[in-house]
Amino acid sequence: MARPGACEPQSALLAKIVMAGEADVGKTSILRRYTQASQPASFITTVGIDFKVKTVSLNDTTLKLQIWDTAGQERFRTMTTSYFRGAHGFVLVYDVTNTESFQGIAHWMKAIYEKADENVEVILLGNKCDNEAERAIPKHRGEKLAWEYGVPFFETSAKNNVNIEHAFSVLAQEILDKSSCIPLRPDVVDLSGNAQKRTCCKL
Template sequence: MAAAAPLLVKLVLAGESCVGKTSVLRAYAEPGPRPAASYLPTVGIDFKVKTITFNDTTVKLQIWDTAGQERFHTLSTCYFRGAQGFVLVYDITNSDSFQSITKWMNEIHEKADEEVEIILLGNKCDKETERVIPKQKGEKLAWEHGIPFFETSAKDNINIEDAFSLLAEEILNKKTYILHDLDVVDLNGSKKKRTCCKQ
């Protein structure tokens, strides 16, 4: 008997240029020591795949790294459609990147499906001496939008795994609920199929 095909989940990283989205993605998708590097801003779009196991189910995470530069904005946001989860990233040493989070949230609500999961990351928490955004401001913004919040460091691999694991768990719990909800038993005890199901 052939093994079941893995579930495919599409995630998108969004945020301004140079907040560390590529570094966050590499810290998660390519764990282990890497030589120190100064990454150039992503040009256009890039993605990596990471396979995880959730409740004995193999899940393939397809994680898209979008460019934050304004000239790539239309290209980046066209990848929002079909995504089940978003990782919104700002830089704790850059106030403009924090202020732009509301703009990115609006873009997600306009161009992505309604039932997406979102997490907020305040990246570069290893640069405490350069901090301009207090942790409490990140927590407050996340609370206002009803989404989880983590302060992360791609350099020191702080909270990266925890953040992606929580996002994946929220998405997969929802998918499992939807799959189980496909069969409906009516009051007469007969089973019937739902005619549609939004994933």
């Protein structure tokens, strides 16, 4: 029996993160690179939704990231955006070799504004920066778009493992820094994708 006044062990905090963007921009590859030791040689396009969990330690706090990998195809979008509710953060991805995926960022940001709770954290990733021969979106355009939205920006390569760990670390830290306004849930994985709307304090 614990002594009176003794501190009880604190369980890990759980933060829900949603990956969003057009189809084939590399969301699944990014997630696998981040959560697995090595990058698979091939992968299957996400059908609907899937998630992985990775535990990180920040500022002496254990934070479990429940990362949802959503499909970008039009036919899945109603289901995909239903998972935005209750998210603490978003990883918004476009493909630097695909102009349409870059133009689609506006749609996804609009969906985040409409479907997600207030004060969520967002990072913007320009993926496949290893493929300079087919680049269609210069880095400065990604930087400008991120500046307009007021979010951090990284060019990434899931293939060559460029900036993946760093990007997620920045997002996790920003979520944790704002946890006084965005209550993080206890260590229980919500398979339904549904969560009660959070009450956020005003800054």
